[in-house]
Amino acid sequence: MKLQQYQVDAFTDRIFGGNPAAVVPLASWLDDSLLQAIAEENNLSETAFFVPSHNGFSLRWFTPLAEVELCGHATLAAAHVIFVHSDYRQNRITFTTRSGELTVERSDGQLQMDFPACVPKPCELPDLLYQALGQKPVQLLAADDYLAVFDNESKVRAVKPDQGLLSKVGLRGVIITAPGDTVDFVSRFFAPKLGIPEDPVTGSTHCALAPFWAERFSKSILTAKQLSRRGGDIICEVRGDRVRLTGSAVTFMEAEIHL
Structure with missing residues (x-):
């Protein structure tokens, strides 16, 4: 075959x-x-x-x-x-x-995906997660993944997680995020238990990130960048219980x- x-x-x-x-x-x-x-x-x-x-x-x-x-x-x-x-x-x-x-629709050379929103809820910070990230976020939420919020983009870039400890957290993976310097927000995503130490660009995490930052910034359309080595750009639009991701x-x- x-x-x-x-x-x-x-x-x-x-x-x-x-x-x-x-x-x-x-x-x-x-x-x-x-x-x-x-x-x-x-x-x-x-x-x-x-x-x-x-x-x-x-x-x-x-x-x-x-x-x-x-x-x-x-x-x-x-x-x-x-x-x-x-x-x-x-x-x-x-x-x-x-x-x-x-x-998925094609428009002006880009593709627009319509996904279900996954609104994260505030939660307590497990000691294991704090140890794995090496620094304490200003806020922690959870949906399919933990969502750790930091003050600024430089702190997100600086995180060097302990992959062994991250693989033991209870959810699928860990998102870290902050307001961006040139975009609305930035993020990184770690999912070692799925064989992905750090994902280059993750559409599914933006189903949680977009609703969180849309509420924080009081706007429905946001620009986002994932700060992996390869990097990636996503335009997010929150529409009720759906999120449109364009790339x-x-x-x-x-x-x-x-x-």
Whole structure:
């Protein structure tokens, strides 16, 4: 069996930037163990698989260690593959996923994803998390991940987390964030228990970040930057219980999987 595979850099307009994701189009679902093995072999933060469905496509995401409920950059990458590398002529894609229906639209050279908001709630700071980050945030919230808020961008850049301790926190991962110097807010994301020490750019975390900063700044449209080594840019728009994330994507590689 041969499968087509694409590697796409998401949330960037240049190769070697943003967050790389592998995308594998399928005619029908393969065994879960094989999907996981492909993701492990790719050793990227996410590998996305999609199959045609009655109203669009069914989409799933795998890290090297596990399937996840939601992934923004791999959704952006999958939509890019459909729009650019297939004979798909509509401007809107509907994905059926573990997080419900997600839509992606292309407009003016960018892709706009519509995701469910995930509003974080204040919580107590576990000693383990404080030790892992090496400095105390001014505020801690939680949703799918811990959300640690710092005073300024320089403090977010300076954090050098203990990955071993971070892997023991109770939630999926840890987001650190602060007001940005040139954008509304900045962030970083660590998820070592999923095999991702630091994710280059994370769409799903902005489902929590956008509502938090929208309330803080009293504005619905925000600019965001993720401060990983590769870096990435996201425009966020909060619409009630939904968040629209806008970004670009570029193809880095086309390949063939031999099974």
